[in-house]
Amino acid sequence: MHLHPILSALLRSKTGAALIVAQVALTLAIVCNALFVIDARLATAARPSGVDDAGVFQLTYYGIGTIPDPAAMMQRDLEVLKAIPGVIAAADVNSFPISRSGWNMGLSADPTRAESVIGAGVYFSGESVVDAFGLRLVEGRDFEPADVRELTARNGNLQADTVILSRHLARQLLPDEATVVGKTIHLGAGADAHPMRVVGVVDTLMSSSGQASPDAHRAFILPVRYFSDRAQYAVRTAPADRARVMAEAEKALTALRKDRVLTNHRSMSEIRETRYRQENAGANMLIAVVVGLLVVTAGGIVGVSSIWVSQRRKQIGVRRALGARRSDILRYFLSENLLITTTGIVLGVGLALGLNQYLVSHVELARLPSGYIVAGVPAMWALGVIAVLGPAWRAAAVPPAVATRTT
């Protein structure tokens, strides 16, 4: 196949070729960057929080005024919850992972070095958070009743002598230790730092803030039963039982007392859905644009190629009459298209990198990994070939007799 006739024909219809080149280049540039963002958002939304998403739910009541007997209230609530058939575990908890509302505290391995403090999400309960959230304990043990400290909202500081860490936090606090169980870390730093013994490590546990950065995996659990005007529980069931247990639990606890109001009653799947709504919405929007781009660009190629085919009917007929086979005509249009898309792709790669550079400096996007471009290039070639097949097929179908007709 000689490129010369294709090139000289192209130079006669520069505008159409330039338009396709521009579309291919822009599309490649935008699609590469958009796919990169889509992947990042979906990866964030797919991160496990450590909690059994399908089995856990939240139930929260707030006292209308001051609750006079918070300890008795909690004891009774837990008894009632645990008696509901289908409940695997129930615990009073201060907050839920990725719920966007909770507590953060600083931990340090060396309290004399203030700069070693690492902020992390904290969970506390008088029961087993590991059981109630369905966490996986990978090292050490869960808390025992002797570990549990009691605290009311109006006296004393949140402190305990034992702690369970998320694996991520354990590695960051004590990077050089083979095992962290039995080691001592501190709540805070300085003179007031409170020492705690690590008794266990859970595989994954996210903080309540659940931010997009890996820091969301910094979390720890304290054995503290905390009495306040709020009664908040995490309940775990088999996934199939959850809807029923949720309804029964709400009914049972609401019937217990009149001096409080139900403020939150949602499953962990809902918490998760709410947390990652923005990521999912963003990804969906970009997916729609990517699809739109591909369709429009393919449409553009079909359009311009069709015009060329109809403009060159006479020439095609002449070629056919001079002995060119259908496959030669088909090959001509495919090669022409490949030549144009390749030019577009070359420009597009540069444009993709340029666009990424712009986004890096303007919207805090990370640098585009080369894999997206490596995957994008053959995809654009394929798009071009598929788009031109129809018009090229029609060109190949032009009968040699056309050569004999005028106009």
Next chain:
Amino acid sequence: MFGHYLALGVRHLRRNPVLTALMVVTLGVGVAASMATLTVLRAMSGDPIPHKSDRLFAPRVDIRPDDASDPDPEPPLQLAYRDAVALHGARRGVRQTVLYGVAPAIDPGRPDLPPFFSNGIAVHADFFAMFDVPFVKGGAWSADDDTRGGRVVVVRQSLATRLFGSAEPIGQSVKLRDRDYVVTGVVADAWDPLPRFYRQIGGQGAFTGMEDVYVPFATAIAAELDQNGSTSCYNSGDNDVPGFEGLKQSQCVWLQLWVELASAGDAAAYRDFLAGYMAEQRKLGRFPRGDNYRLHDVMGWLDANQVVAEDSRLQTYVAFGFLLVCLVNTIGLMLAKFTARRGEIGVRRALGARRLAVFQQHLIEAGVIGLVGGAVGLVLTLGFLWLIGRQSTQLAVLARMDWVMFAATFALAIVASLLAGLLPTWRAMQVQPALQLKSQ
């Protein structure tokens, strides 16, 4: 001639129906994607109080200890109790208010209306005048209530209706948690600034959920109404005193201060005052990180709170990139359409039409395509906004079209199609009459 060309343009729409439909749809989709994302971005980044946003200031001071645990150069967004009260008490502005979120339970004491939690803020009386809060009845409480901690409350119209029905709300009493408060004013439901710039915002709270109760700051503190919002603590050592009193004495930040200055130019003097306050406090061993303070006007405050999601900005860029591709596509389609008409143009030119006339005619035709594309784009924009709004309640608030965006959609479509029409029109104008007539 304009009218004639316009009529021609409209008639020509039907000439190549497939080509026309493709152009109109391509243009419409591109315009709609851009306008939908732009609408959300604009709602996010709008100036909520344009006539005085440069005179309302929120100060921030760096209370953090001098260690490397938090390397962020930006001071915390909120203030500790002692700083908020001291800076407010200095009364350096024309008006000033401290504020923090509260969520006291409201017990209407009616069998048909069980107790519920309200969304409220504790503020000083100046708040209402500073932020142009419109009242439907009554007004703010008195300055005396501010100092004395009077048991008074301002409620939102919808809450007043819920509690009192059609009865006169002023002078009624509302039970917040365990105490009764007297209603002094009712805020119009129409007050719905976007974003909720006066609160410490970011994330969920920036666009949804208006307060239904406003309590005097001193009253809320005396009643120990817990803060509904985020609290950050920096010194672990100073919370020996437990409970609410401990929070007041601590180095924890949980309050905001807003100051209204007579003019934007007074900001420099206020900055000096802040520096002076910090220098004075440093003698007591506070503010070890030096003169690290900020004084934001409303737009600066929104910026510091990162109200505009980076993703929304990114989506808008991508959508406009898409529009660009749609434009290139439209150029190709229009070129095809005008090229098919070369013979006709040749005849017109041969009959004495000047190039300018040909240019005008075709550009107007491009404009007509833009107009139709704009109509399609508008419908699609509304559709896209509906889809965006379904993703979350926050986006539902933002994804609303107003008249400005309505007009902008048409303007964008027409400008886009005129731009796309330039090259094809130029080519049409170049048609050599002799050449065309010869080949016929």
